[in-house]
Amino acid sequence: MADxxxxxxxxxxxxxEEFTxxxxxxxxxxxxxxITIRRNGAHRTVFAPLTPSDHRSMLNxxxxxxxxxxxxxAA
Known part of the structure; x- marks a missing residue:
């Protein structure tokens, strides 16, 4: 599981790292x-599943x- x-x-x-x-x-x-990403002094937080159930969750x-x-x- 840890692997x-x-x-x-x-x-x-x-x-x-494709983006930042x-x-x-x-x-x-x-x-x-x-996941917190930063750009030009702004930041956004995105949540991801701990263990993805299928490949679509990673695409999302x-x-x-x-x-x-x-x-x-844009901001």
Whole structure:
């Protein structure tokens, strides 16, 4: 189980670093993962599942990260 979580975290880091290297990944109280990304002094938090149930959940997280990063450019 620990290997799966470690592998999931590496995948999240690769996904986030497509957009920014200025980020934090922390466990959330709800059993999820809290991802905070920063751009130009602004920050957004996106939540990801601790263990994804299927490949679509990771695609959804990537979309949330991309959208949050893009919104910070407009703000």
């Amino acid at each position: 799966t979580i470690r592998k999931h975290r590496k995948e999240l880091v690769r996904m986030i 290297t200025d980020h934090d990944i922390n466990p959330a109280k709800s059993g999820h993962i809290s 997280v990537r979309t949330k990260i991309r959208r949050a990063y893009t919104e910070m450019a």
